[in-house]
Amino acid sequence: MEKTSTDAFPFTMNSSEKQETVCIFGTGDFGRSLALKMLQCGYSIVFGSRNPQKSSLLPNGAEVLSYSEAARKSDIIIIAVHREHYGFLTELTEVLKGKTLVDISNNLKINQYPESNAEYLAQLVPGAHVVKAFNTISAWALQSGALDANRQVFVCGNDSKAKQRVMDIVRTLGLTPLDQGSLMAAKEIENYPLQLFPMWKFPFYLSAFLCVFFFFYCVIRDVIYPYVNGGKDSTFRMAISIPNRVFPIAALTLLALVYLPGVIAAILQLYRGTKYRRFPDWLDHWMLCRKQLGLVALGFASLHVLYTLVIPIRYYVRWTMKNRTITQATAKREDPFSTSTAWLSDSYVALGILGFFLFVLLGITSLPSVSNTVNWREFRFVQSKLGYLTLILCTAHTMVYGGKRFLSPSSLIWYLPSAYVIALIIPCIVLVIKFVLVLPCIDKTLTRIRQGWERNAKPTLNGERYLKQSSVHLDSEL
Ligand SMILES: Cc1cc2nc3c(=O)[nH]c(=O)nc-3n(C[C@H](O)[C@H](O)[C@H](O)COP(=O)(O)OP(=O)(O)OC[C@H]3O[C@@H](n4cnc5c(N)ncnc54)[C@H](O)[C@@H]3O)c2cc1C
Numbered sequence: 261m262e263k264t265s266t267d268a269f270p271f272t273m274n275s276s277e278k279q280e281t282v283c284i285f286g287t288g289d290f291g292r293s294l295a296l297k298m299l300q301c302g303y304s305i306v307f308g309s310r311n312p313q314k315s316s317l318l319p320n321g322a323e324v325l326s327y328s329e330a331a332r333k334s335d336i337i338i339i340a341v342h343r344e345h346y347g348f349l350t351e352l353t354e355v356l357k358g359k360t361l362v363d364i365s366n367n368l369k370i371n372q373y374p375e376s377n378a379e380y381l382a383q384l385v386p387g388a389h390v391v392k393a394f395n396t397i398s399a400w401a402l403q404s405g406a407l408d409a410n411r412q413v414f415v416c417g418n419d420s421k422a423k424q425r426v427m428d429i430v431r432t433l434g435l436t437p438l439d440q441g442s443l444m445a446a447k448e449i450e451n452y453p454l455q456l457f458p459m460w461k462f463p464f465y466l467s468a469f470l471c472v473f474f475f476f477y478c479v480i481r482d483v484i485y486p487y488v489n490g491g492k493d494s495t496f497r498m499a500i501s502i503p504n505r506v507f508p509i510a511a512l513t514l515l516a517l518v519y520l521p522g523v524i525a526a527i528l529q530l531y532r533g534t535k536y537r538r539f540p541d542w543l544d545h546w547m548l549c550r551k552q553l554g555l556v557a558l559g560f561a562s563l564h565v566l567y568t569l570v571i572p573i574r575y576y577v578r579w580t581m582k583n584r585t586i587t588q589a590t591a592k593r594e595d596p597f598s599t600s601t602a603w604l605s606d607s608y609v610a611l612g613i614l615g616f617f618l619f620v621l622l623g624i625t626s627l628p629s630v631s632n633t634v635n636w637r638e639f640r641f642v643q644s645k646l647g648y649l650t651l652i653l654c655t656a657h658t659m660v661y662g663g664k665r666f667l668s669p670s671s672l673i674w675y676l677p678s679a680y681v682i683a684l685i686i687p688c689i690v691l692v693i694k695f696v697l698v699l700p701c702i703d704k705t706l707t708r709i710r711q712g713w714e715r716n717a718k719p720t721l722n723g724e725r726y727l728k729q730s731s732v733h734l735d736s737e738l
């Protein structure tokens with residue numbers, strides 16, 4: 261279908277509305293940036309200011325009046341003033357009656373006040389329609405146009421017409437309005453810009469713990485043990501060898517922890533015989549940050565691949581190979597070619613490559629621009645089915661890497677097994693339980709539960725089942 265020029269923009273104002281006048285209270289950073297952007301988009305702007313004569317640096321074309329005069333010029337007023345300075349608005353109650361006030365304010369810390377700034381504004385000026393918007397956009401981004409970070413503008417308000425008008429303005433500015441409902445949502449919207457990677461905390465802390473634990477574990481086995489038992493200085497291993505153990509082990513462990521909650525969820529649902537009971541908080545939170553866990557795991561796996569690529573150029577590897585060649589030459593001995601070793605080493609590398617390929621595919625599908633193009637079944641197929649295949653390949657890669665040394669007593673050092681053996685524990689548990697869950701007899705019951713069947717549902721007169729009156733309590737058993 262031929263795209264006409266008007267379709268090029270998601271939303272354009274027709275010429276009569278072009279001159280819509282919008283009033284902005286406050287000639288500070290945000291007021292000025294927003295005014296500039298709105299003037300560029302065809303609005304006419306009138307500022308309300310404490311000192312109209314003194315206001316400088318204002319965009320050309322914007323009028324500056326006192327607050328009360330400016331309020332008379334438009335029925336939509338954007339309050340670009342800090343909440344602490346809202347007091348003067350009570351004197352304007354009459355002139356603001358029936359008008360739309362847009363609260364854009366943020367606070368310095370989460371839940372700084374008992375009520376949201378928008379609800380506070382609504383209390384100060386009860387006759388006006390308060391709409392929350394723009395607080396997630398920075399003045400700088402508005403001015404510089406660098407809106408890549410976040411184009412989303414969360415909007416909420418009790419009056420749907422007023423909210424719609426604000427959303428139209430948001431669209432005209434090339435931003436994406438997200439209706440969050442009534443003014444009760446304002447508190448969450450105000451807390452949003454103050455959060456710092458809320459879903460990344462657990463994955464980051466867990467990764468840090470895994471790296472530190474396995475680093476020291478490998479130092480004990482690879483540096484301290486040879487030193488204590490032979491005075492050998494292997495500290496150089498801390499540069500590449502040990503990180504190239506820690507990173508892949510962290511990747512494999514985190515990958516397994518991405519799929520463990522789904523397995524626990526399934527066991528819980530089977531045990532309870534229903535899906536209508538909430539998961540315990542720790543499991544809910546764990547499930548909600550699987551994406552972050554998976555992406556951190558992919559990061560570690562990528563590091564491992566990079567470290568592995570440099571193995572052949574390392575001085576220590578080249579010295580060892582040269583030395584081994586000279587030793588054989590002087591001893592006139594040639595190590596026989598071992599097909600099984602060749603098989604083992606090529607297979608584990610091949611498994612690693614395939615596992616990493618799928619790992620990257622999981623990462624790509626989690627990009628919003630990609631996940632928005634697939635439906636939920638396709639998304640689940642990649643994330644769940646191919647996700648498990650990734651876990652199987654990476655686990656197999658690690659097992660075959662161990663090869664003949666795997667679980668052999670000779671690889672114990674001070675009774676400590678090789679680090680990769682420990683890394684295999686969680687993935688193997690997940691895969692074994694998953695294998696049991698997909699057995700037809702169990703899978704059939706689980707599927708029925710997930711389709712709404714309940715083990716203890718009481719039958720009713722007309723034979724229909726209705727849900728057990730299990731109130732949705734938090735299940736504190738676990
Ligand atoms: C690189 C990488 C990127 C990733 N990106 C994403 C991503 O973008 N988005 C994402 O979600 N995951 C992402 N993941 C994590 C993981 O791939 C998905 O969460 C995947 O869907 C998990 O599949 P699963 O079979 O373990 O569990 P699921 O398929 O999620 O769940 C198993 C069953 O448990 C039940 N269940 C699941 N969640 C709940 C719940 N909250 N309440 C009640 N029942 C529930 C369902 O009935 C479901 O059938 C990523 C992982 C990696 C490695």
Ligand SMILES: NC(=O)C1=CN([C@@H]2O[C@H](COP(=O)(O)OP(=O)(O)OC[C@H]3O[C@@H](n4cnc5c(N)ncnc54)[C@H](OP(=O)(O)O)[C@@H]3O)[C@@H](O)[C@H]2O)C=CC1
Pocket residue numbers: 285286287288289290291308309310311315339340341342343345364365366367394395396397398399400
């Ligand atoms: N800066 C940003 O990037 C963002 C800011 N916000 C929100 O926008 C609002 C304005 O922020 P910003 O523009 O940065 O703040 P500024 O301090 O730069 O400007 C605030 C303006 O409020 C007016 N004002 C009215 N009464 C008072 C008073 N008693 N004391 C001080 N100023 C008063 C002043 O305008 P005048 O002198 O003309 O009266 C002043 O310029 C805040 O609520 C902020 O949380 C939201 C998102 C991003």
Ligand code: HEM
Pocket residue numbers: 501504505508509511512515561564565568608609612613614615616619654657658661679680683
């Ligand atoms: C291109 C992909 C990959 C290649 C070429 C590769 C190659 C290798 C190599 C050569 C080793 C031995 C390293 C050494 O001896 O110093 C190794 C070990 C290992 N790899 Fe990979 N790998 C790949 C992907 C992965 C992925 C995706 C994972 C897991 C998510 C993984 C997990 C491991 C683990 C746990 C070890 C054992 C580390 C140890 O204890 O020494 N690998 N890999």
Ligand SMILES: [Fe+3]
Pocket residue numbers: 541734
């Ligand atoms: Fe809770």
